[in-house]
Every structure is written in structure tokens, then in C-alpha cells.
Amino acid sequence: MDQPLRTRRGLLIVLSSPSGAGKSTISRLLLQADPEVTMSISATTRPKRPGEVDDVDYHFVSEAKFDAMIDDGDFVEWAPVFDHRYGTPKAPVKAALKSGRDILFDIDWQGTQQLHAAMGEDLVRIFILPPSMDELERRLRARATDSEEVVAYRMARAANEISHWAEYDYVLINRDMDACLVQVRAIVAAERMKRQRQIGLVPFVRDLVTGR
Numbered sequence: 641m642d643q644p645l646r647t648r649r650g651l652l653i654v655l656s657s658p659s660g661a662g663k664s665t666i667s668r669l670l671l672q673a674d675p676e677v678t679m680s681i682s683a684t685t686r687p688k689r690p691g692e693v694d695d696v697d698y699h700f701v702s703e704a705k706f707d708a709m710i711d712d713g714d715f716v717e718w719a720p721v722f723d724h725r726y727g728t729p730k731a732p733v734k735a736a737l738k739s740g741r742d743i744l745f746d747i748d749w750q751g752t753q754q755l756h757a758a759m760g761e762d763l764v765r766i767f768i769l770p771p772s773m774d775e776l777e778r779r780l781r782a783r784a785t786d787s788e789e790v791v792a793y794r795m796a797r798a799a800n801e802i803s804h805w806a807e808y809d810y811v812l813i814n815r816d817m818d819a820c821l822v823q824v825r826a827i828v829a830a831e832r833m834k835r836q837r838q839i840g841l842v843p844f845v846r847d848l849v850t851g852r
């Protein structure tokens with residue numbers, strides 16, 4: 641009898657934020673905590689940072705390969721960000737949704753708008769704000785993966801990314817990482833229940849009232 645309760649459509653969960661606000665960290669913690677969530681691994685033309693692993697953090701590809709992926713219709717969305725291009729491969733998204741699993745996207749506001757246009761119904765958009773611009777800069781430096789120049793460029797672009805905050809369904813302030821993760825998990829839990837009500841509960845309620 642509990643089988644229908646688990647039947648639900650997969651969610652498309654988007655996390656966006658200015659660079660350094662904490663979305664990669666929150667994504668990693670959510671994936672560790674919740675086996676029903678898979679990560680969408682983007683393709684990018686940006687160089688690999690120290691510690692990043694190809695096909696785990698990103699699919700690091702050449703400009704020519706990225707062009708070919710566009711031409712082949714491999715992306716559900718793609719956009720230029722910080723002088724590089726980033727795109728979401730279509731096939732893993734389809735596979736996750738078909739199997740009823742949720743898929744998590746760490747993408748910017750441009751990609752979020754495109755996903756919304758393509759598959760808005762099951763999209764859950766979460767925007768992460770830093771507690772202050774000073775703290776954002778401190779986190780970018782503390783991460784110690786980017787040069788001074790790259791940090792300055794990302795700070796200069798932060799206000800533009802933040803200007804899209806109101807296009808999101810939920811807006812969180814990442815002061816404390818644990819508290820922020822609790823909030824993200826609460827959102828995911830509530831959004832799942834919404835879909836269960838729409839799909840999984842229909843046969844359950846039918847059997848309930850007919851006494852089967």
C-alpha cells in the first residue's frame with residue numbers, strides 16, 4: 641500500500657548564487673544527505689581549478705567540442721558566464737526524471753530562465769545570498785582556487801547575478817552552512833510532497849475510499 645506514496649515526478653532543483661556564496665558546498669552536502677538526488681554535471685570551457693576532477697565537477701571541454709555539442713542539440717540549456725561557456729547536457733536530465741529521481745543544477749540565472757521555459761512545472765528555483773558582500777569576498781579568497789584577478793572579476797559580476805534574485809521560488813541567506821542545508825532540505829521535502837499529492841496519492845485515496 642505504501643508504493644503509490646513513493647510515486648512522484650522527479651524535481652529539477654536549481655541552486656543559483658553569486659560566485660562564492662556557497663552553492664557548490666550546499667550541493668555536495670545535499671547529495672551526501674539525500675540518495676534520491678543526483679547532480680547534473682555541466683560541460684564547461686573554463687580551465688580546471690586545482691582539486692577539480694574531470695567528469696565529476698564538470699565535463700571540461702574545448703571550445704570546438706562545446707560548439708559540436710550545441711550543434712548536436714546535446715544541451716537543455718547553455719550560457720556564457722565569466723568569459724567561458726557552460727551548458728547542461730540533456731541526456732542525464734531525461735534519465736533522472738524518467739526514473740523518478742530529482743536532479744540538482746548549479747547554474748546561473750540565464751540557465752535557470754532557459755530551464756524554466758523548457759520544463760517549468762517541476763522546476764524548483766533556489767537562490768542563495770551571501771550575508772554581505774565583504775563575506776562573499778572573504779569566501780572567494782578563502783576558497784583559494786582563483787587568482788586575485790579572477791576574484792576581482794567575480795566580485796564585479798556578483799551584483800548582476802544577485803539582481804535576478806526575485807525570479808526564484810525561494811531565496812536563502814547562507815550565514816551558517818548547516819542552517820542553510822536544513823532549509824534546502826525542507827524545501828525539497830515540501831516540493832516532493834506537493835507532487836506526491838498530485839500523482840502518488842491518487843490511487844491511494846481511491847483504494848482508501850473503496851476499501852480495497
Ligand SMILES: Nc1nc2c(ncn2[C@@H]2O[C@H](COP(=O)(O)OP(=O)(O)O)[C@@H](O)[C@H]2O)c(=O)[nH]1
Nearest residue numbers: 659660682718719721726727728746747748751
Ligand atoms: N547556465 C549555466 N550556468 C552554469 C552551468 N554550470 C555552471 N554554471 C554557472 O557558472 C558560474 C560559474 O561557475 P564556476 O566557474 O564553477 O564558479 P563558482 O560558481 O565560483 O564555483 C556559476 O554561477 C555556475 O552556477 C551550466 O551548465 N549552465
Ligand SMILES: Nc1ncnc2c1ncn2[C@@H]1O[C@H](COP(=O)(O)OP(=O)(O)O)[C@@H](O)[C@H]1O
Nearest residue numbers: 659660661662663664665779783814815816817
Ligand atoms: N555558510 C558558510 N560559512 C562560511 N564559509 C562558507 C559558507 N558557505 C560556504 N563557505 C565557503 O565559501 C567558499 C565558497 O563556497 P562554494 O561552495 O565554493 O561557493 P560557490 O559554489 O557558490 O561559488 C568555500 O571555501 C566554502 O567552504
